[in-house]
Amino acid sequence: MTTVDSSEREARADLYVPMSAQVVDVQQMTDLEVLLRAAFDGGRPLDHCPGQFVQVSVLGVGECPISVCSSPTRPDYFELCVRRVGEVTAHIHRLEKGSVIGIRGPLGRGFDVAELHGKDILIVAGGLGIAPARSLIQYVLDERQQFGAFHLLYGVRSPAELLYRDDLTLWRESPDVNFHVTVDRPDEQWRGRSGVVTTLFRELPQLDPTETMVAIIGPPLMFKFAVLEVLARRIPQNSIYCSLERRMKCGVGICGHCQVNNVYACLDGPVFKYGQLKALREALE
Amino acid sequence: MADRIIRHSDLMKLVDEVARKRRIIGPVARSVPECEPPVRYFYEDVERADQLDLSFRYCVYSPKRFLTPPSETLFAFDQDDGGFVAAPQYDRRPTALVGVHPCDIHAIRLYDRVFDLEHRDEHYFARRGATMIIGMDCPGPCTDGVFCKDMGANVAEAGFDAMLYPLGTDTDGDEMRYAVMFGTKAGREWLLYSRQSAAPNADDERAFEKYQADKEAAFSFALRTRREDLAELLGRSYDSLLWDATARRCYSCGSCNLSCPTCYCFDITDETDLASGSGRRWREWDGCHLPEFALVAGDHNFRPKAASRLRHRIYRKAVWIQERSGVVGCVGCARCDRACTAKINSVEIYNQLAEEA
């Protein structure tokens, strides 16, 4: 029998204290991005929703918000795609298999999967947006019978920036998803499509506006153009999801850093409906 | 109807009794010869009641630092190759805040909400739960420029354990008498237990009624827009040129945020010992006017200009905090305006926007 002393109980109840998780696998995906697979001690699942994020701690350095990029249908572990952009992420890049990290979360609001059930799904991902998208992609593939048609469009600037190459192969060959990928600037070896991600909309069949739910995840500029394409297909604004990236610090809607006009990206998001987002002037600036 | 009547000397005895069990924080007068009048008041720790000056007009800074300090440890940690152990730290020292004006009581009520809106912040509530609040009502505006009446914060009906109303000096002497209202059971017990106070008689009731009537007459509105209409006013003002025009004076020094009793944003930092792997994670006051508040890793700043930061603060104070928490986000104490060395004035901003509209 294990006993929990009062300080440990307090630590578990405290908003700001991270739980210990072990890195079970590390995969360098590109120069900038690493894929961590982590699991809590004792095998407790993260119990997240696709689109949610966690705060990853490197104690002594700090915390940074990272989208969970694996699906809750794979509960033995959770995966985090970490781009090296700042101090904490630079330290995360030095982690090895067996390293211990701190995790707070899952945090924020993800995709409402219940609302997606029974619908046709279109996911448009640009750049690092494929990371939060992947938690939903895996979910749809793992629960395939719950969904109608499934289209996935993915664009990056150059072939070197393609993430999850193993998954890309899998998705390309899978009959379960209509997957297309493009790069803005092809190199010599690139045999696939080139152009911005919105050019891939030509590959889509006619979408049923009342039966299609869309998730667009990527940089603001890509988001704007992709939204235009989707709206032009008469998809209602509240059938379009997107994910906002901001400076989440506390992750629980208090510290104020990730506020976008009157919403907290960490609490009300990071996943929003377009109908909600377009009222936020700061969201797409 | 007042609950009790108490004389100043009896109140002082009661505060001294409290001081045996709690740290006492209240208004202390500091001589500042260069100022007019040559005194300023600050909330400070005191040992004895006679160090307090309950005749204070206003305190330069609100008592927020005693509930959510400028910097505080969230948890201490030890780590080795096998992992880490984190121990959260809470401050549960029994404390009494004595002499808190209605505006600051409203601000504390706001904190009680926003630190427990969707997630409960135990670091705040550890202090808050150990803190007794003895309010001091203000018979009139404490200084020029306040707009507490506009924000509905010149009167507090809850948020205190007991509230004192300075009725004036005795007819037979020069000692201040206070009417007292209980806000909580703890406040009631504190006052009744010691028998230093009396039940109000008919004269006292008349005096209390007159006090309230005089107070009502002493405060006037400063804003051209009613509080309920500020959301509508700001709703039309997002693209006003006033933000840029005003912000060219803004130093982005954050004084408005940090002196605001309702600002509660914070930053989080880690610190480690050189030798061991142990350390702490702590938070400190931050503010949306500060230049790097909305800076993200990779150096993109979501609010790079002072104008967008100014607008953000005003919207938060007038509308957004209330939308989320149901509690008004500004108490009209005008500490932001007094703290601004560029003399950016929130009353002027609201009134200029009203004129534009």
Next chain:
Amino acid sequence: MMKPKIAIFSLTGCEGCSLAILELEDQLLDILQVVEIVNFREGMTERGWDIDIGFVDGAISTPEDKREVEELRKHSRVLVAIGACACLGGINTLKNHQPASEYRAYVYGDKAEWFPTMDAQPISAVVKVDYELPGCPMVKEEFLRFVKCMLTERPFRATANAVCVECKKKGVLCLYEKGIICLGPVTRGGCDAICPAYGSKCEGCRGVVSDEALAAAGVNLREQYDVPLDRVLADMRFHGAYQEKSLP
């Protein structure tokens, strides 16, 4: 792990910033366990030239300073300016606003020609500087934080906030309430507002916090305050924070 080799040098200045390192006392022993000091005139007699982190206090005020700092740059993998003199030019720059013949005669009398001198400059005007720890004197706590960052391979970032933040955190009465034009709103914080906390106005020894704040100062001091701008400019020049002839 190899201990990083540290050196501490002084150019034209009072060497108070180097001394501040010795004043760290309690923490100094901890630091000495993890670094090796190879060159430090204030603290030792040996001289080593294989340097990981070179700290320099004092300004470039003579041709000799210039030669020396160029030499230090060659030997230091990381070069750090410490104190107002090294970061801004410091009070040495006061001479820049006077005719050379006058101050040279005043300081050196009839031996002036024996002492070549030039306009005082921050060391960044001569060599690439990797980090600056400003202040008169340098802030010991910031130095310590910097050393910790270097030892743990973390980037060091100075605060982007003005001194006012620290006054407010400490609960200091704003000097503007006393009618004093304090440079706090335009000056980079990190000093724990030590001067205002003791009732003295901020003199800007940590440099101007941002162009935005400086522009605001120009507007405010002209439009909101009835003060002689020359006096304010003189204050801003005192530590070399601002060298121009007029406010923006």
